[in-house]
Amino acid sequence: MHTISLRAFSIALACFASVPLSAQYTSITTAESALSSDSLKIEWPKTVWFGKHKIKIGPYASCVLKTGITSSSNKVQVGDHEELMSKEPYKVELEDSLHRKFIADGHWFRTSGTWTQSNSLLLDLLNTGIEEETYSPDPSDLEILSAEIHQEGDPDHIWELKVKRIQSTGVILEELDAFLSNGVRIILIEGPVALEGTGDQGYRSETAYYAFVENGIVLARVNRSISAIAFAKETPDITRSLLLAAAINL
Numbered sequence: 001m002h003t004i005s006l007r008a009f010s011i012a013l014a015c016f017a018s019v020p021l022s023a024q025y026t027s028i029t030t031a032e033s034a035l036s037s038d039s040l041k042i043e044w045p046k047t048v049w050f051g052k053h054k055i056k057i058g059p060y061a062s063c064v065l066k067t068g069i070t071s072s073s074n075k076v077q078v079g080d081h082e083e084l085m086s087k088e089p090y091k092v093e094l095e096d097s098l099h100r101k102f103i104a105d106g107h108w109f110r111t112s113g114t115w116t117q118s119n120s121l122l123l124d125l126l127n128t129g130i131e132e133e134t135y136s137p138d139p140s141d142l143e144i145l146s147a148e149i150h151q152e153g154d155p156d157h158i159w160e161l162k163v164k165r166i167q168s169t170g171v172i173l174e175e176l177d178a179f180l181s182n183g184v185r186i187i188l189i190e191g192p193v194a195l196e197g198t199g200d201q202g203y204r205s206e207t208a209y210y211a212f213v214e215n216g217i218v219l220a221r222v223n224r225s226i227s228a229i230a231f232a233k234e235t236p237d238i239t240r241s242l243l244l245a246a247a248i249n250l
Contacts, residue, residue, distance in 0.1 A: 038231040038233065038235075039230040039231075040057050040058035040060050040230075041057070041058050041227065042055060042057050042227055042228060042229060042248070043055065043057070044226075044227075051066055051067040052065075052066050053065040053066075053067075055248065057229075057244060060096060060097055060240070060244075061094055061095060061096040061097065061244055062094070063092055063093060063094035063095065063244070063248060064092070065090065065248060065249060066090065066092075066093075067088060067090045068089035068090065070087065070088045071086065071087050072084075072086050072087075073086075074087045074109065076109050076144065078140070078142065078144075083111055083140065084111070085109040085110055085111050085142075085144070086110050086111075087107055087108070087109055088110070089107050090104075090106060090147075090249055091103070091104065091105050091106075092104040092105075092248050092249060094241065094244055094245045094248070096241040098237070100151060100152075100241055101152035101153075102149060102150070102241055102244075103149065103150055103151075103152060104149040104246065104248075105147060106145060106147020106148065106161065107145070107147070108145050108249075109144040109145075110142070110143050110167055111138040111140050111142045111143075112138055141166055141167045142164070142165075142166070142167060143163075143165050143166070143167040144163070144164050145162065145163035145164075145249075146161070147160075148160060149161055149242065149245050149246060151242075157182065158182065159180055159181065159182045159242065159246075160179075160181050160182070161179075161180050161246050163177070163178040163189060163250070165178065169192075170192050170208070170224055171192065172189060172191060172192075172210075175190075180212070180243075180246050185214065186214070187212050187213065187214045187243075188213045188214070189211070189212060189246075190211045190213055191208065191210035191211055191224070192208035192210055193208065193210075193211060193221075194208055208223075208224040209221045209222055209223050209224055210247070210250055212243050217232070217234075218232055219231065219235045219243060220232065220240070220247075222243075222247040226247070229243075229247060231243075
């Protein structure tokens with residue numbers, strides 16, 4: 001069970017950028033049976049024009065995801081040092097079946113490897129003028145999301161979305177490395193957690209998903225490939241729309 005005071009949350013928020021990078025999977029503390037069959041399929045478009053994705057979420061909602069031009073070599077403070085990271089802006093505009101609109105606006109920061117060029121002795125002797133390129137992957141393998149979400153018509157009621165995870169695996173390392181908060185409520189994001197099941201042909205399959213957890217209660221879980229989201233029976237509709245706006249770019 002997760003019980004987090006606002007004071008502890010404030011300290012964690014201030015220290016958001018400091019975390020050891022040793023990958024391991026986290027687990028959900030609430031039984032899977034607590035989740036209902038309120039599952040929605042997230043239908044991604046087959047064609048994307050100029051970074052604009054038109055997405056349908058069952059009969060519940062529709063949204064548009066817009067991604068911008070990625071820039072490189074942005075200095076981002078991570079713990080006690082700066083990382084050079086690429087920066088990709090994005091925006092989600094979601095409208096649910098009750099015509100409530102939620103807008104998420106933020107950026108993904110990602111570390112990337114480096115290419116180094118050098119003339120080898122053999123190439124120098126041959127006088128070819130060709131340079132060798134060597135790629136070195138970034139050892140931190142880090143991905144950071146920072147965004148704000150608000151309901152249209154209520155721009156002062158802001159939810160902060162923060163995610164820090166291993167880029168290659170999607171693993172969130174520490175409890176407060178990923179969360180959604182308006183300063184009063186704190187919804188943790190855990191995962192990816194493996195869930196075993198049986199496929200249509202009778203074979204066993206495993207799906208990784210993220211869980212949204214508030215006060216130890218799982219509100220929803222979203223397939224890591226972002227193809228479906230399932231809600232607990234008790235999760236209010238307006239919270240579901242908020243979580244969808246947060247989940248669509250996970």
